[in-house]
Amino acid sequence: xxxxxxxxxxxxxxxxxxxxxxxxxxxxxxxxxxxxxxxxxxxxxxxxxxxxxxxxxxxxxxxxxxxxxxxxxxxxxxxxxxxxxxxxxxxxxxxxxxxxxxxxxxxxxxxxxxxxxxxxxxxxxxxxxxxxxxxxxxxxxxxxxxxxxxxxxxxxxxxxxxxxxxxxxxxxxxxxxxxxxxxxxxxxxxxxxxxxxxxxxxxxxxxxxxxxxxxxxxxxxxxxxxxxxxxxxxxxxxxxxxxxxxxxxxxxxxxxxxxxxxxxxxxxxxxxxxxxxxxxxxxxxxxxxxxxxxxxxxxxxxxxxxxxxxxxxxxxxxxxxxxxxxxxxxxxxxxxxxxxxxxxxxxxxxxxxxxxxxxxxxxxxxxxxxxxxxxxxxxxxxxxxxxxxxxxxxxxxxxxxxxxxxxxxxxxxxxxxxxxxxxxxxxxxxxxxxxxxxxxxxxxxxxxxxxxxxxxxxxxxxxxxxxxxxxxxxxxxxxxxxxxxxxxxxxxxxxxxxxxxxxxxxxxxxxxxxxxxxxxxxxxxxxxxxxxxxxxxxxxxxxxxxxxxxxxxxxxxxxxxxxxxxxxxxxxxxxxxxxxxxxxxxxxxxxxxxxxxxxxxxxxxxxxxxxxxxxxxxxxxxxxxxxxxxxxxxxxxxx
Amino acid sequence: xxxxxxxxxxxxxxxxxxxxxxxxxxxxxxxxxxxxxxxxxxxxxxxxxxxxxxxxxxxxxxxxxxxxxxxxxxxxxxxxxxxxxxxxxxxxxxxxxxxxxxxxxxxxxxxxxxxxxxxxxxxxxxxxxxxxxxxxxxxxxxxxxxxxxxxxxxxxxxxxxxxxxxxxxxxxxxxxxxxxxxxxxxxxxxxxxxxxxxxxxxxxxxxxxxxxxxxxxxxxxxxxxxxxxxxxxxxxxxxxxxxxxxxxxxxxxxxxxxxxxxxxxxxxxxxxxxxxxxxxxxxxxxxxxxxxxxxxxxxxxxxxxxxxxxxxxxxxxxxxxxxxxxxxxxxxxxxxxxxxxx
Numbered sequence: 001x002x003x004x005x006x007x008x009x010x011x012x013x014x015x016x017x018x019x020x021x022x023x024x025x026x027x028x029x030x031x032x033x034x035x036x037x038x039x040x041x042x043x044x045x046x047x048x049x050x051x052x053x054x055x056x057x058x059x060x061x062x063x064x065x066x067x068x069x070x071x072x073x074x075x076x077x078x079x080x081x082x083x084x085x086x087x088x089x090x091x092x093x094x095x096x097x098x099x100x101x102x103x104x105x106x107x108x109x110x111x112x113x114x115x116x117x118x119x120x121x122x123x124x125x126x127x128x129x130x131x132x133x134x135x136x137x138x139x140x141x142x143x144x145x146x147x148x149x150x151x152x153x154x155x156x157x158x159x160x161x162x163x164x165x166x167x168x169x170x171x172x173x174x175x176x177x178x179x180x181x182x183x184x185x186x187x188x189x190x191x192x193x194x195x196x197x198x199x200x201x202x203x204x205x206x207x208x209x210x211x212x213x214x215x216x217x218x219x220x221x222x223x224x225x226x227x228x229x230x231x232x233x234x235x236x237x238x239x240x241x242x243x244x245x246x247x248x249x250x251x252x253x254x255x256x257x258x259x260x261x262x263x264x265x266x267x268x269x270x271x272x273x274x275x276x277x278x279x280x281x282x283x284x285x286x287x288x289x290x291x292x293x294x295x296x297x298x299x300x301x302x303x304x305x306x307x308x309x310x311x312x313x314x315x316x317x318x319x320x321x322x323x324x325x326x327x328x329x330x331x332x333x334x335x336x337x338x339x340x341x342x343x344x345x346x347x348x349x350x351x352x353x354x355x356x357x358x359x360x361x362x363x364x365x366x367x368x369x370x371x372x373x374x375x376x377x378x379x380x381x382x383x384x385x386x387x388x389x390x391x392x393x394x395x396x397x398x399x400x401x402x403x404x405x406x407x408x409x410x411x412x413x414x415x416x417x418x419x420x421x422x423x424x425x426x427x428x429x430x431x432x433x434x435x436x437x438x439x440x441x442x443x444x445x446x447x448x449x450x451x452x453x454x455x456x457x458x459x460x461x462x463x464x465x466x467x468x469x470x471x472x473x474x475x476x477x478x479x480x481x482x483x484x485x486x487x488x489x490x491x492x493x494x495x496x497x498x499x500x501x502x503x504x505x506x507x508x509x510x511x512x513x514x515x516x517x518x519x520x521x522x523x524x525x526x527x528x529x530x531x532x533x534x535x536x537x538x539x540x541x542x543x544x545x546x547x548x549x550x551x552x553x554x555x556x557x558x559x560x561x562x563x564x565x566x567x568x569x570x571x572x573x574x575x576x577x578x579x580x581x582x583x584x585x586x587x588x589x590x591x592x593x594x595x596x597x598x599x600x601x602x603x604x605x606x607x608x609x610x611x612x613x614x615x616x617x618x619x620x621x622x623x624x625x626x627x628x629x630x631x632x633x634x635x636x637x638x639x
Numbered sequence: 640x641x642x643x644x645x646x647x648x649x650x651x652x653x654x655x656x657x658x659x660x661x662x663x664x665x666x667x668x669x670x671x672x673x674x675x676x677x678x679x680x681x682x683x684x685x686x687x688x689x690x691x692x693x694x695x696x697x698x699x700x701x702x703x704x705x706x707x708x709x710x711x712x713x714x715x716x717x718x719x720x721x722x723x724x725x726x727x728x729x730x731x732x733x734x735x736x737x738x739x740x741x742x743x744x745x746x747x748x749x750x751x752x753x754x755x756x757x758x759x760x761x762x763x764x765x766x767x768x769x770x771x772x773x774x775x776x777x778x779x780x781x782x783x784x785x786x787x788x789x790x791x792x793x794x795x796x797x798x799x800x801x802x803x804x805x806x807x808x809x810x811x812x813x814x815x816x817x818x819x820x821x822x823x824x825x826x827x828x829x830x831x832x833x834x835x836x837x838x839x840x841x842x843x844x845x846x847x848x849x850x851x852x853x854x855x856x857x858x859x860x861x862x863x864x865x866x867x868x869x870x871x872x873x874x875x876x877x878x879x880x881x882x883x884x885x886x887x888x889x890x891x892x893x894x895x896x897x898x899x900x901x902x903x904x905x906x907x908x909x910x911x912x913x914x915x916x917x918x919x920x921x922x923x924x925x926x927x928x929x930x931x932x933x934x935x936x937x938x939x940x941x942x943x944x945x946x947x948x949x950x951x952x953x954x955x956x957x958x959x960x961x962x963x964x965x966x967x968x969x970x971x972x973x974x975x976x977x978x979x980x981x
Contacts, residue, residue, distance in 0.1 A: 031980075279970050306962065319710065320739070320740055350707060444974075
């Protein structure tokens with residue numbers, strides 16, 4: 001069997017994220033490629049057992065894993081509400097809804113493990129069931145293999161001699177389910193136990209009971225010989241799609257013969273990309289930030305990395321987050337700010353200041369559903385136009401996007417490199433899907449990463465320096481406080497192109513607008529050309545060589561999988577402003593160009609503006625969820 | 640060092656007669672007296688007349704965006720505590736659009752020297768009322784008079800647990816220089832409220848003490864360790880008494896030779912007396928039509944100057960402490976700590 005999608009779902013308090021992460025990590029350790037999707041409600045704790053409180057974690061594992069999967073093959077449902085949400089998908093609130101292939105989150109032939117102890121009348125009532133038989137009421141097809149397990153009773157049984165109180169015992173239910181899933185996939189218990197010990201390192205008292213429950217869950221599967229066959233995945237060394245793409249596409253080219261792997265979440269990979277870049281550049285990393293979902297984990301990670309000499313400031317607001325970073329950049333640091341869409345709106349004016357003052361600045365936008373407060377925990381690609389244009393005046397900045405949880409590292413690194421070498425703000429776009437999802441990451445060595453040479457200032461300018469003097473590329477020289485003989489005044493006002501002082505001269509303003517524009521455009525010389533990904537023609541009947549799927553950012557995995565099914569090509573963009581130099585050349589080779597995005601067509605409209613002569617179609621979804629590969633394929637086939 | 644070393648080559652563009660000219664001159668003098676080399680000084684400003692100041696100083700300077708000078712200065716100082724960082728701001732920049740950054744730089748006690756030019760008006764946008772304009776103030780944006788209650792800056796600073804507050808007057812250059820030097824010597828967030836006259840849009844706003852004939856009677860220059868004495872003939876002193884009915888402490892004017900005359904202690908941690916001193920004479924700034932009979936003078940000089948840990952030092956110290964005991968110090972050492980497999 002090649003790839004399997006597993007979905008853990010339960011109440012917010014059931015520990016589904018932990019369970020799912022542990023399973024994914026062990027799977028990765030066993031050599032499988034993984035891609036994960038945590039899917040949790042915005043409320044920290046919605047009322048227990050209700051539909052609004054369902055938290056889920058999905059992982060696809062196997063070989064050539066492009067996405068976290070459209071639908072699950074194996075489901076663990078910890079309560080009635082989770083069962084309902086999983087069976088009905090986004091229709092869970094419709095009073096008459098039944099299982100429907102278009103909406104259900106699992107396949108017709110899925111294995112469905114359900115805690116039968118959590119299907120009492122009270123549980124069913126909380127989940128808004130009207131009858132005593134939830135399976136019948138939901139219309140779950142007979143082809144779904146339902147595995148009823150008395151999880152709660154069995155967990156209590158496992159811990160009856162532990163002396164723990166009832167509440168603490170119930171918290172271990174998820175480990176019984178995890179043990180059962182480990183049995184299903186025939187994962188080795190020794191490694192699982194080791195992993196559990198690692199996870200509970202800071203709470204040693206919890207190791208023994210959780211281990212006991214997990215092992216009992218495993219043995220339950222083995223001894224009762226459930227009427228389910230174990231699943232055996234072929235693992236081939238883990239040198240899979242995920243890391244290969246991350247290396248090739250970022251243009252970093254850090255190939256190594258011997259590699260080590262780990263699984264990493266996108267936000268952590270982003271934070272570590274910044275850390276690596278700072279060390280490589282010989283700069284101290286400064287982060288000014290303010291808590292905002294789903295970007296906060298970047299602040300958490302960097303606040304914890306004082307060992308790496310990172311200075312991470314939790315500012316009084318989003319504006320102070322970017323402004324403290326601008327202050328640190330003015331003083332010579334590698335300065336960053338991390339946020340999501342609403343925070344990016346608040347930072348707009350200050351990003352304009354960094355454009356005008358020509359200071360290096362990395363702005364990370366972990367996109368979420370908008371507008372306004374929108375869908376804080378869901379994924380979307382709706383900030384692209386804001387990143388490109390959301391500032392007053394002619395205000396160009398570099399915009400790049402990561403396209404996998406693992407390559408968040410590479411593009412965070414690239415963002416720093418471009419900013420420091422070109423004296424410009426760089427906006428790095430990721431999103432909820434990448435930020436919270438995990439993927440297999442090939443751990444690089446610093447020596448193998450490309451050099452970063454921050455802009456500096458020639459010695460001969462000592463005593464004559466001003467902030468308008470540029471090098472041959474059009475990038476201004478960087479001098480900062482502490483450097484003797486380079487004292488100067490930087491400004492957000494327009495400056496004289498020669499003297500660097502305030503100027504309102506009309507011709508000078510135009511000259512400066514064009515100089516700032518040119519500075520961004522010349523960065524196209526530093527980024528890799530666009531490479532087309534050829535679909536692998538899963539279905540030999542369908543070959544669409546005239547068709548090009550186009551995407552950007554986090555959708556790469558889904559679009560790659562769709563291109564494989566369609567037998568067509570994919571052009572996936574990580575560099576958006578400036579675009580790769582060969583963009584027109586690539587696009588113009590295809591009869592059909594279909595830009596697929598999780599918005600109403602922002603990248604499509606950007607491409608149309610750049611290439612008005614090309615006919616550009618678009619496919620869009622705006623549901624706060626990643627693409628479903630199946631829907632993209634259907635759209636292309638039918639249209 | 641000489642004041643001239645701190646003058647930039649830029650023509651000073653404040654309006655003729657503007658109080659900012661005197662503050663600029665005092666600042667150059669103070670910087671020379673302090674003697675920190677120009678390349679180790681960064682002057683950060685927001686937007687407003689006051690925020691033009693960096694252009695006239697031959698140090699590192701950054702004239703940024705409206706209200707954000709405090710946040711940017713916090714970034715400069717925290718990332719590079721070895722630098723001397725000044726912030727130039729006005730009553731609009733600091734107390735309205737930048738109010739949040741202002742209270743938080745004070746709360747954190749970032750080691751900044753903040754000159755807050757208070758002319759009770761928006762000058763650069765040509766005459767709108769500000770958060771310090773008295774209630775009833777008629778301006779272009781309040782043609783029928785404002786209905787707002789103003790801030791008393793000192794109260795805001797003390798409310799944010801400020802460690803340093805001084806007040807000075809544009810026309811009193813020696814006191815301004817003294818306050819600026821003291822602000823630099825203070826480790827922490829030093830707020831110097833500079834009362835300046837806007838000759839175009841709010842002429843005479845500080846006339847009560849700015850007029851040479853009245854100044855000695857209407858103001859007192861506080862000096863740490865010295866008796867609180869004022870008046871044209873130095874014949875008046877300040878004492879404190881408790882109202883027997885309400886138990887509220889209040890300052891009173893007594894003869895200079897009265898044994899009750901207070902000695903100024905700027906280093907007292909308890910802000911009660913500092914608050915009373917800073918609020919003297921402020922009622923007349925609260926309403927245009929204020930009918931104030933109060934004989935208390937307006938306090939100038941360093942009112943509060945107390946020690947407290949600074950944010951910038953604490954942040955850097957914490958990093959050094961963690962690094963000292965950490966196992967990993969480089970990226971490769973960090974990745975080696977990961978659970979990994981080949």
